[in-house]
Amino acid sequence: MSEYLDILLTVGLWSSALRIATPLVFGTLGALICERAGVLNLGIEGIMTFGAMIGWLTVFFGADLWTGVMVAALCGMAFGLLHSGLAVVLGLSQHVAGLGITLFASSISYYIFRLAVPVQGTPPTVEPFQPWPVPGLSDIPFLGPTLFTQTPLTYLAIVLVLVVAWTMNRTPLGLAIRMTGENPHAAEAQGLDPILIRIGAVCAGSAMMAVGGAYLTLAAFSSFFPTMVQGRGWVCIALVVFSMWRPMRALLGAMLFALFDAYQLRLQTVAGKAVPYQLFLMLPYILSIVALVAMSRRARVPRALMKPYRRGER
Numbered sequence: 228m229s230e231y232l233d234i235l236l237t238v239g240l241w242s243s244a245l246r247i248a249t250p251l252v253f254g255t256l257g258a259l260i261c262e263r264a265g266v267l268n269l270g271i272e273g274i275m276t277f278g279a280m281i282g283w284l285t286v287f288f289g290a291d292l293w294t295g296v297m298v299a300a301l302c303g304m305a306f307g308l309l310h311s312g313l314a315v316v317l318g319l320s321q322h323v324a325g326l327g328i329t330l331f332a333s334s335i336s337y338y339i340f341r342l343a344v345p346v347q348g349t350p351p352t353v354e355p356f357q358p359w360p361v362p363g364l365s366d367i368p369f370l371g372p373t374l375f376t377q378t379p380l381t382y383l384a385i386v387l388v389l390v391v392a393w394t395m396n397r398t399p400l401g402l403a404i405r406m407t408g409e410n411p412h413a414a415e416a417q418g419l420d421p422i423l424i425r426i427g428a429v430c431a432g433s434a435m436m437a438v439g440g441a442y443l444t445l446a447a448f449s450s451f452f453p454t455m456v457q458g459r460g461w462v463c464i465a466l467v468v469f470s471m472w473r474p475m476r477a478l479l480g481a482m483l484f485a486l487f488d489a490y491q492l493r494l495q496t497v498a499g500k501a502v503p504y505q506l507f508l509m510l511p512y513i514l515s516i517v518a519l520v521a522m523s524r525r526a527r528v529p530r531a532l533m534k535p536y537r538r539g540e541r
Contacts, residue, residue, distance in 0.1 A: 233276055234493045234494070235490070236398040236457040238369055238372045238373055240486075240490065240493060241373045241486075242373045242376070242377075242431070243485075243489040243492075244482060244485040244488075244490075245373065245374070245377060245482070245485070246377065246378075246381065246446075246447060246485075247438075247485035247489055248378075248389055248478075248481040248482045248484070248485035249381045249384045249437070249446070249447075250440065250442045250443055250447070250459055251276070251381060251426050251459060251462060251463055251466065251481035251484060252384040252385075252387070252388060252478055252481045253384055253387070253435050253436065253439030253442065254271055254390060254435070254436050254439040254459060254462075254463035254478070255434040255463040255467055255470065255477040255481055255492075256384075256388065256391050256435050256438070256474060256477060257271065257303075257431075257432035257434070257435035257439070257463075258271055258427050258432060258463050258464055258466075258467045259391070259399050259432070259467050259470065259472055259474060259477055260404070260431055260432035260435070261288055261390065261428055261433075262323050262408065262467055262472060262529060262532055263395065263404050263405055263428065263529060264404050264407050264424060264425045264428035265408040265409075265411065265425060265529055265531040265532050265533070265534065265536070266310075266311070266314055266315060266321060266407050266425055266428065266429050266430070266435075266490055266532075266533075267321045267322065267533050268310060268321075268325055268328075268429060268432060268433065269321070269322060269324075269325025269326050269329060269464070270306060270307075270310050270328030270329050270332065270433070271323075271325075271329070271436050271460035271461075271463055271464065272327045272329045272456060272458070272459075272461060273328055273329035273330065273331065273332030273333040273460075273461030274303050274306050274307075274328065274329075274332055274433050274436045274437050274460070275437065275439055275443075275456045275460050276332060276333045276335070276336045276440060276453070277299075277303070277306065277332040277335070277336045277437065277440065277442030277446045277454075278299035278300075278302065278303050278436065278438060278439065278440030278441045279299075279336075279440035279441055279443045279451055279455060279456065280336040280337075280339065280340050280440075280444070280451050281298055281299050281302050281336075281437075281441075282295040282296060282298060282299035282437075282440070282441030282444055282445050283295065283353060283441075283451040284340065284343055284344075284451070285299075286353045286354075286445060287351065287353050288343075289341075292354075292356055292445055294313050294353070295390070295441060295445055296380070296438055296441050296445065296530060299437045299438055299440065299441035300435075300437055300438050300441075301434070302437055303434040303435070303436055303437025303438065303440075304311065304327055304430045304431075304433055304434045304437075305435040306332055306433050306437070307425070307429045307430035307431070307433025307434065308430055308515075308522050309328065309434065309502070310324055310325060310429055310433065311425060311426040311429040311430065312426075313327075313421055313533075314429075314535075315425045315426055315429065315535075315536070316422065316426070318535035318536075318537060319535075321533050322533075323448075323460045329460070331369070333453070335501075336453065339453045339471065340451060340453070342425055342529070342538040350450040350451070350452060351449070351450060352449040352450045353444075353445070353449055354449070355444075355445050355446050355447075355448070355449045356378040356379055356380060356445055356446040357378065358376050358377060358378055358380060359376075359377070359379055359382070360375060360376045361375040361376075363511070367420060377470075377540045378446045379444075380438075380441075380442045380446050384442075387435070388474050388475065388477065388478045389474075391474045392473070392474035392475055395474065403419050403424055404424060405426055405429075405529075406419070407419070407421045407424045407425060407531070407536075408472060408529035408530075408532060409529055409530050409531055410530065410531060411425075411531055412536075413537040415538070416461065420502070421538075422536065422538070429489075431469060436460070436463075439463075440456060442453055442492060443456065447470060462484060462515070464479040465515065465519050466481055466484065468519060468522070469515075469519050469522045469524055471522065471525070471527065472526075472527075472528075472529065480518075483515070483518065484515050487510055487514050487515065488511040490510075490511075491508065491510040491511060496511075
């Protein structure tokens with residue numbers, strides 16, 4: 228039993244959890260912004276897949292890593308524009324439009340990848356982002372190696388949590404987004420354009436989702452394969468509910484899921500063949516479902532979420 232408890236006190240576990248949480252933070256923030264404006268974006272899984280592919284492909288063909296991240300964000304915005312055109316401007320079902328985006332983006336990702344990169348026995352790789360120790364802070368016992376020896380994209384994810392939280396709660400822009408998600412007609416009465424606000428929120432959120440996908444190929448791994456997102460987009464949708472649509476709680480939820488995931492990987496090594504590894508793979512999802520059920524009872528959903536807005540209607 229002491230072996231299982233000792234794992235919880237290792238720097239490697241917490242450092243790994245932060246790395247695993249990074250794409251979830253990007254995706255959850257993106258979904259949170261969309262839903263705060265009243266739009267459910269189920270295209271997240273496909274957008275993350277396309278972001279992973281196009282970011283990697285950009286670097287593979289000679290661009291630097293940050294250019295790859297930028298291209299992924301721009302492509303994410305393009306998918307967000309497509310989704311908002313269907314779900315916001317035309318007022319179509321947000322569920323159907325989002326799932327359509329996921330299927331389209333995932334399929335075209337694999338298609339473009341196979342056109343650009345010939346089939347090989349070993350997947351080609353790029354040089355990914357390297358850990359960037361923060362001078363002085365990285366020397367702090369336990370905390371330093373855990374928090375301050377991460378890649379630049381992990382630091383960016385943490386900064387984005389603070390920026391989104393401040394924007395949503397302290398700025399007129401955040402108030403406009405929240406008002407549009409609660410009562411777009413009230414926003415219209417204040418001289419705002421709910422359609423433009425929703426389009427902007429979906430495009431910004433989709434850009435963050437794509438950056439989360441790009442993290443997988445440009446920091447966590449160094450190559451692309453079509454199934455690498457592995458349901459992280461759906462986990463992000465659940466984490467938005469877990470966080471009660473609050474950015475700081477989104478970070479907490481992402482870390483909680485990532486901690487479960489990192490822990491089960493180490494449990495497989497300790498337990499050996501005594502327990503089927505599939506049970507360990509299930510662990511983070513089971514615990515996340517339990518936590519989601521417990522938190523969702525108190526969650527207050529934006530009142531205009533998934534409700535199409537048509538100018539002039541009441």
